[in-house]
Amino acid sequence: xxxxxxxxxxxxxxxxxxxxxxxxxxxxxxxxxxxxxxxxxxxxxxxxxxxxxxxxxxxxxxxxxxxxxxxxxxxxxxxxxxxxxxxxxxxxxxxxxxxxxxxxxxxxxxxxxxxxxxxxxxxxxxxxxxxxxxxxxxxxxxxxxxxxxxxxxxxxxxxxxxxxxxxxxxxxxxxxxxxxxxxxxxxxxxxxxxxxxxxxxxxxxxxxxxxxxxxxxxxxxxxxxxxxxxxxxxxxxxxxxxxxxxxxxxxxxxxxxxxxxxxxxxxxxxxxxxxxxxxxxxxxxxxxxxxxxxxxxxxxxxxxxxxxxxxxxxxxxxxxxxxxxxxxxxxxxxxxxxxxxxxxxxxxxxxxxxxxxxxxxxxxxxxxxxxxxxxxxxxxxxxxxxxxxxxxxxxxxxxxxxxxxxxxxx
Numbered sequence: 001x002x003x004x005x006x007x008x009x010x011x012x013x014x015x016x017x018x019x020x021x022x023x024x025x026x027x028x029x030x031x032x033x034x035x036x037x038x039x040x041x042x043x044x045x046x047x048x049x050x051x052x053x054x055x056x057x058x059x060x061x062x063x064x065x066x067x068x069x070x071x072x073x074x075x076x077x078x079x080x081x082x083x084x085x086x087x088x089x090x091x092x093x094x095x096x097x098x099x100x101x102x103x104x105x106x107x108x109x110x111x112x113x114x115x116x117x118x119x120x121x122x123x124x125x126x127x128x129x130x131x132x133x134x135x136x137x138x139x140x141x142x143x144x145x146x147x148x149x150x151x152x153x154x155x156x157x158x159x160x161x162x163x164x165x166x167x168x169x170x171x172x173x174x175x176x177x178x179x180x181x182x183x184x185x186x187x188x189x190x191x192x193x194x195x196x197x198x199x200x201x202x203x204x205x206x207x208x209x210x211x212x213x214x215x216x217x218x219x220x221x222x223x224x225x226x227x228x229x230x231x232x233x234x235x236x237x238x239x240x241x242x243x244x245x246x247x248x249x250x251x252x253x254x255x256x257x258x259x260x261x262x263x264x265x266x267x268x269x270x271x272x273x274x275x276x277x278x279x280x281x282x283x284x285x286x287x288x289x290x291x292x293x294x295x296x297x298x299x300x301x302x303x304x305x306x307x308x309x310x311x312x313x314x315x316x317x318x319x320x321x322x323x324x325x326x327x328x329x330x331x332x333x334x335x336x337x338x339x340x341x342x343x344x345x346x347x348x349x350x351x352x353x354x355x356x357x358x359x360x361x362x363x364x365x366x367x368x369x370x371x372x373x374x375x376x377x378x379x380x381x382x383x384x385x386x387x388x389x390x391x392x393x394x395x396x397x398x399x400x401x402x403x404x405x406x407x408x409x410x
Contacts, residue, residue, distance in 0.1 A: 214236050250365045
């Protein structure tokens with residue numbers, strides 16, 4: 001193909017056909033098309049957009065740029081969930097083992113945190129010994145044995161997405177909806193799913209700031225999934241305040257354990273069940289019983305042990321990863337909590353070291369925020385509103401203005 005002409009046609013608003021798009025992705029993945037031409041293509045898509053047919057063709061080409069999971073004949077339905085990212089969103093840690101209790105296979109390929117939103121892989125790796133780098137053969141064997149695997153994207157799954165995402169991140173084209181859809185769905189569809197539920201978040205702590213933007217993205221994601229034969233549903237969920245009571249890797253694992261053992265914050269349990277019943281065979285009441293009676297907890301322990309993790313550390317994970325400094329932020333007046341801004345708390349946790357500003361940053365599993373009170377809670381003067389877990393006094397003092405600005409009482 002003549003790549004300049006391909007880019008020019010999209011720049012001028014023409015609709016590209018599936019063969020052209022597939023040829024471009026093949027050439028870029030193989031290194032035959034340089035980054036500067038791929039950057040020009042991404043910018044043309046950013047300004048001109050793509051039709052539903054083009055977006056589907058791009059997703060399919062990216063999915064087939066590497067290996068696609070294949071399963072034995074007669075294996076159970078394959079299901080998964082994707083979240084567009086939030087603050088304190090540890091739902092995957094609870095949802096994946098819960099769905100496996102329903103005699104489903106959950107081949108969950110997750111990502112790492114980047115920016116203020118946390119990553120499931122980072123949370124799992126706070127469990128000592130947990131290995132997220134399983135081969136396809138190991139993954140299939142584990143699914144056959146316990147019904148669930150939680151892994152990272154391997155080198156041979158959607159290599160085109162890895163290259164293109166890194167390029168988008170440095171060329172100001174991350175927010176292109178067709179490129180977002182192709183990136184998300186190519187990875188999820190490479191799992192060869194039967195059912196997929198999408199948790200599309202909106203608000204200060206989410207990528208999409210308004211419900212309308214989230215609804216548009218959900219519609220585009222769902223259209224691609226259904227076109228490729230996957231039963232795809234979605235929820236639109238607010239992210240103006242953190243989900244649950246914790247933000248930070250080990251802190252969130254501890255809260256997930258609480259949920260799996262029959263407790264946990266009501267908003268976490270409700271969202272987990274809302275998502276589960278979109279893809280499960282069992283009714284909501286049965287799913288709730290599996291959380292309450294320890295069935296989902298035992299499945300999670302089996303998952304941790306299967307992937308080399310120390311299951312004995314789960315119930316003392318905040319002792320394994322303990323921040324030297326824990327500071328209580330207290331209410332300066334009595335009243336109701338009017339604001340617990342997810343974006344501000346996420347930025348503070350990033351500054352503490354719980355997340356990454358760039359992909360090469362190291363993660364501090366111990367730091368974050370816990371005991372977060374919900375908006376609407378009545379508090380008295382001097383009552384703790386949350387606890388900040390910091391590595392040093394200097395890092396605590398650096399983030400306190402961010403956290404204080406994120407909280408309102410009136």
